[in-house]
Amino acid sequence: MATIRDVAKHAGVSVATVSRVLNETGYVHEDTRKKVETAISELHYTPNEVARSLYKRKSRLIGLLLPDITNPFFPELARGVEDQMQENDLRIIFGNSDENLKKEKDYIQTFVQNNVVGVIASTNDPDTDTYRKLNIPVVFLDRTADNRPSVYADGREGGRIAAHEMIARGSRQITVMQGPKHIRPAQDRYQGAVDVLRDQGITFNVIKTSSFSFTEAGTWAKELFEQHPDTDGVIASNDIVATAVLHEALRLGKKVPEDVQIIGFDDIPLSSLLTPSLTTIRQPAYDMGRAAAGLLIRLIDNENIDHNTIQMPVTFTERETTRKVEQQHG
Amino acid sequence: MATIRDVAKHAGVSVATVSRVLNETGYVHEDTRKKVETAISELHYTPNEVARSLYKRKSRLIGLLLPDITNPFFPELARGVEDQMQENDLRIIFGNSDENLKKEKDYIQTFVQNNVVGVIASTNDPDTDTYRKLNIPVVFLDRTADNRPSVYADGREGGRIAAHEMIARGSRQITVMQGPKHIRPAQDRYQGAVDVLRDQGITFNVIKTSSFSFTEAGTWAKELFEQHPDTDGVIASNDIVATAVLHEALRLGKKVPEDVQIIGFDDIPLSSLLTPSLTTIRQPAYDMGRAAAGLLIRLIDNENIDHNTIQMPVTFTERETTRKVEQQHG
DNA sequence: TTGTATGCGTTATCAT
DNA sequence: ATGATAACGCATACAA
DSSP states (O other), rough: OOHHHHHHHTTSSSSHHHHHHTEEEEEEHEEEEEEEHHHHTTTTTTOOOHHHHHHHHOOSSEEEEOTTTTTTTHHHHHHHHHHHHHHHEEEEEEEEETHHHHHHHHHHHHHHTOOOEEEOOOOOOOOSSHTOOOOOEEEEEOOOOOOOEEEEHHHHHHHHHHHHHHHTOOOSSEEEEEEETOOOHHHHHHHHHHHHHHHHHHHHEEEEEOOHHHHHHHHHHHHHHHHHHHOOEESSSHHHHHHHHHHHHHHOOOHHHHHHOOEEEEOOOGGGSSSSEEEEOOOOHHHHHHHHHHHHHHHHOOOOSOOOEEEEOOEEEEOOOOOOOOOOOO | OHHHHHHHHHSSOHHHHHHHHHTOOOOOOOHHHHHHHHHHHTOOOOOOOHHHHHHHHOOOEEEEEEETSSHHHHHHHHHHHHHHHHHHTTTTEEEEEOOOOOHHHHHHHHHHHHHHEEEOOOSSSSTSSHHOOOOSSSEEESSSSSTEEEEEEEEEHHHHHHHHHHHTOOOOOOOEEEOOOOOOHHHHHHHHHHHHHHTOOOEEEEEEEEOHHHHHHHHHHHHHHEHHHHHEOOOOEEEEHOOOOOOOOHHOOOOOOTTTTEEEEEGGEEEEEEEESOOOOOHHHHHHHHHHHHHHHHTTOOOOOOOOOOEOOEEEEESSSSOOOOOOOO
């Protein structure tokens, strides 16, 4: 690899001059610029980011920490982040946390050790020292921390909407799936749904689940219909689980949505391709990723941000696992 | 951030000594080691990886380049890579290429600028200078380059199997979906299927597709049944497309697998949750990721590798979008 | 307009 | 067993 010295020598100038043309800082004569530029291209020189980073004490890397990209919701987030970062010449060090605080700490440490300029994290524990003591900007994505930069959708409201729509469409033996205890958004959705159900005096059952994994989802689904065979409406904690519930319902010979309605959460790309296609509470994942990246960049550039927390809309996405209603309502 | 000097001062020793305990290199008295260690923990010191990387000319980062993690096949790959890397204290700079050579070059450049110790890439152009001129180990994942380190599944064989099984199950008006031209594995599968179909004298139609995107998949599916309404067997280029085909077939009132059989490719997590569940040619994605990471690490450690290219088995994964046969065959 | 010299935080060489 | 110091590749302050 050629270094800046090689370029300088090749062009017959000093390293400082090369640095100047590289960074477009300070004066440099047109002729010498030309010389330097040809030297650069002849030697296929590209600056060593590591040396740069050491000197400036900041890299052009950001850290992205997501729970598990194997869950189709997160790749959407990730692409949003990446595309936006790309447009700003920032690259990504990526890690999956598995919602595990130790892994999170490990990755955060890696991030700072590598001089990242900022981090985007989906964490359930934004209030630990891990994040508090970070002296680089952090944006929480798909998670909230009061008064700190974050981009998220209103899960509680989503849960409420799901319950409302489910009731409006006639289900009276509703089962709500309670997602993993330690995952905040899962609990928000659950809470929102329960609030409305209680409010309306609808009886409902709860199935507790402890992961969002594809393999386990089938287990919860089976459990659901074993324990509550007369369920006529399921509010699932996300689209993966909803897909498993749909699969199991159909396997049991139930008609969807006639016998049982199902509402998911997220609107992962696949949901519309199921048969019947899945009614769900949509989160604009890609846009959330982009928004988080945009916010982080503004934070990095030290712009004065008026509102740090961006709440994205959740939208009821009506498809075929719910029945039609004549009259719409809130 | 505390530096090694701070630690040295705090412990009353020289930086060299601190470095020695840090790296467990050279002699250091037990007592001074203790002093240094307490200094380290009191100051919450962690070594600056950037400085390390500059000196050693190699970081503890690897570059991972995948086409698009939005396609559920790739997150599996990515997790396999990450989990294996994690176990070896290596972290990942990640990028999506969108099968686009320019983006690839950009990312590869970023990788070398950041002193990555190796790269894992899914590329259709392993024989460009972009990769040839790299003087760090590269492992091609889900792609091949003759005689160069790679981990891949035998797509051609997969295509053959799909065709065989389809024929054995009685389909005679088969439509083969030809994936994007520039994506090698897609063409391999296609070619494999076509080889067998020709060989057996089975008539078949072809639907050309130009992406694996969820949104466009529906379009190909519609096109398929419009152009070839009497199709009784579809060999799809991957599970995303197969899912769309299944969806469309059902929408048209066709019975699956009675009227039309469908075979996908990949076995993404979701495939087993469809109804009917999707018969597919499975690639062991997670294991492929792990294997690629393992191979890369051995390359980095300069171990003499006897065989650079690891071919993983594809397996016919029989589920419900194909009919049963009494007698199994090759 | 250009060049020299210093320091970013480490590791490793060479003394001691 | 420990310390002083050069070097990794770059950007900047200061000189010229």
